[in-house]
Amino acid sequence: MFTATPAELEIIALSIKIACWCLLINLIPATLTAYFLARKEFWGKTLVETLIYLPLVLPPVVPGYVLLMLFGNQGVLGQHLARFGVELAFNWKGAVLASAVMGFPLMVQSARLAFEMVDQRLEWVAKSLGASTLATFFKITLPLSASGIFIGAILGFCRSLGEFGATITFVGNVAGETRTLPLAMYSLLQQADSDTAIMRLMSFSVVVAFIALFISQRHHRKQKRKLGA
Known part of the structure; x- marks a missing residue:
């Protein structure tokens, strides 16, 4: 029962590949966006925050349809990208984009x-001692925020593994190309029979999600003990 078939192994491998690419694409932009939102005040900030977090509350089909209109073969941007041999609709690269869009807000929120x-006083002290803004970020702010960024990365990875609505709307359910775990289970x-x-695919999904969340929570508890919280 629990021995996966070659087709199921292909589905699992594709899902992990897409989730890993999604994580790599989102990690730096999400971290920088989170830092900017946490430290800066500017006109229109509420609007920017709303747009960033909007995918969390919309039906996933809506972001998927927007991506299709923008990056589909006949989309506003897609038809121009096609001239350079870049096609996102109905292939695994488009699935990465859909997962990245849906996972980005989670990573931003956790890092933010x-x-x-x-404590910003630590940053002020570092700068008063001659440290540049960049040095302060990498030596003070980033290490102290690493736990939240790590947890956000785990959440983004798990969100990608579970992405369904935006993916099936934008790239379809193509066997061997875009059929990830949720789409395979849907099929x-x-x-019949x-x-x-x-059950095999569901078990793998649950085990991976459980392990990922367990690691993130364990890491969070260790960080709290280090900080004496």
Whole structure:
């Protein structure tokens, strides 16, 4: 029952590949965005925050449809990208983009909370002793915020593994190309005698998500003990 077939292993490998690429693409932009929102006040900040977090509250089909209109083969940007051989719709690269869009707000929020918890007096002291803004960020702010950034990365990775609505809307459910774990389980639900295969894929999803969240929570507790919280 728990021995995966070659087709299921391909689905699992594709899902992990997409989640890893999503994490790599989002990590630096999400961290910098979070730092900017945590430290800067500017006109229109509420609007920017709303736009960043909007995918969290919208039906996932909506961001997927927007991506299709923008980056589809006949989309506003997609038709121009196609001239350079770049196609995102209905292939795994588009699935990465859809997952990145849906996971970005989670990573920003987690990192932002971490940055806001850093005592700014430590940054002021470092700067008063001659440290540049960049040096202060890398030597003071970033290390103290690492726990929140790490947890955000885990959440983004798990969100990517579970992404369904935006992915199926933008890139479809193409076997071997865009059929990730949620899409594969959706397809199997429409087939007879597929309970065993669904259980295998579901078990893998639950185990990976559990391990990832367990690691993030354990890391968070260690950081709290180090800080004496």
